[in-house]
Amino acid sequence: RYGYNTLVDAHVLPATNINYEDGIKLLAYLNSSSSPTASIVFKGTIIGDNTSPMVAWFSSRGPSTSSPGILKPDILGPGVNILAAWHNSVENNTNTKSNFNVISGTSMSCPHLSGVAALLKSAHPDWSPAAIKSAIMTTADQTNLGNQPILDQSLLAADVYSTGAGHVNPARANDPGLVYDIEPQDYVHYLCGLNYTHREIFIILQRKVNCSTESRISEGQLNYPSFSVRSNESADQTYTRTVTNVGEANSSYIVEVVAPQGIDVIVEPRTLHFSKLNQKLTYKITFRRSANNGNTSVSHRYVLWKSAKNSVRSPIAVS
Known part of the structure; x- marks a missing residue:
């Protein structure tokens, strides 16, 4: 179930943890030799893995069953093999008194995102929780350190129901240009x-x-920084979004759309002109089944509002 992920574990005996691909190679070696041998060599911390970040096998996936009109998940955060401070042990069966530990899970990714939210609130005290979430989502990364699509635990390109808006980028979130407030x-x-x-x-x-x-209001009419549309709808699905200018006072944004297969996306107007900070402008977006309606995909499709300085990206999911 781990796929190509490996998780740090405290082994009682001399042991190591390898991923599925390496496990297949090891098994082939064991079957090829009558007297196989092995050794474990500690090489310290190795950095520079360009496949990071990657979606872990335990990371929650969408779509949301309670509210399918809202794309979930929202965002990815660091949550695998995180080295951090650790409380003193409260167990009676160990003498370990470590001040740090390496663990994985939501218990690690949630503090990362909470910390980013706290930093944004400190830098922008007037931002609402919705504005902070919008800033985090619309500035997220969709590629790994090797500038390739983010992968899942099977080394396949992770779809939008795995990554949401992408992997959090705290520096860019501090200057999103526009926010979708609620x-x-x-x-x-x-x-x-x-x-x-x-x-x-x-x-x-x-x-x-x-x-x-x-x-x-319908789910899709909530002023959310993402879109989740139904592919089996014959009628147009039209939603309204309002964006608030938190970037440069005088700025213009031009829309760019990468539409899902089988869906035409119409945005009106296609340019937003702002003349002051905190100015709000509204646009309409319509999703229409195209004449060449094929199999829709949950890969990364999006609406992007782009100015000379900022890019404000909203993912599109089709179910």
């Missing part, structure tokens, strides 16, 4: 659109909401 009331309209009960919404918001008196 007001708290927008979430109320979203939850009502999902037909949540009054009790379910109260559990989330900790206040009473009567959806019969509230506006309702």
Whole structure:
């Protein structure tokens, strides 16, 4: 199940951990010799692996079953073999008193993303949680250190349901150019659109909401920095997005679209002109089944708003 990933482990006996490909080679050697021999040589820390980052086998995949109109996951973060500070042992069966450890999982990637969010909030105190998330998502990397597509544990190109917007890039997130902001009331309209009960919404918001008196929006109308569309829809799917200028006061953005196979993507207007900071502009995006409708793909397709300085990328998923 690890595929080509290997995880650090504290072995009781002299041992090592190899990936699937190396395991096949080792097995072939064992079967080819009547007296196989082996040795373990410690070579220290080896750096410069251009296939990093890679999506681990345990990384959560989309699509979301509870809200398929919102692309999940949002973002990738470092979470494999992370060396970090470690608390004192609370177990009674060990004398280990290490101040550091190497572990993997959400327990590692979540602190990385939380730290990035904290840095962005410190640098931009007026940004909302939604603006911070948008900055992280729209500036993410889609390629590894070798400038090749990010791979999964099988050494295949990871699709959008594995990577979301891509791998977090903290430096670029600090200057996203544009952000997709969401007001708290927008979430109320979203939850009502999902037909949540009054009790379910109260559990989330900790206040009473009567959806019969509230506006309702479809999932795709939430001002999210990504798009998730259905390929079996014969009718056009049109959504509205509003972006806020947090970059240069006087700036213009031109849209670039890489559309999924079998889907035509129409964006109006195709240019956004800003004259001041925090100015908001709205565009409409329509997804239409094309005449040459073939098998849709969950590979990396996107809408990109590009200025002289910034690139604001929103991934598109088709299910």
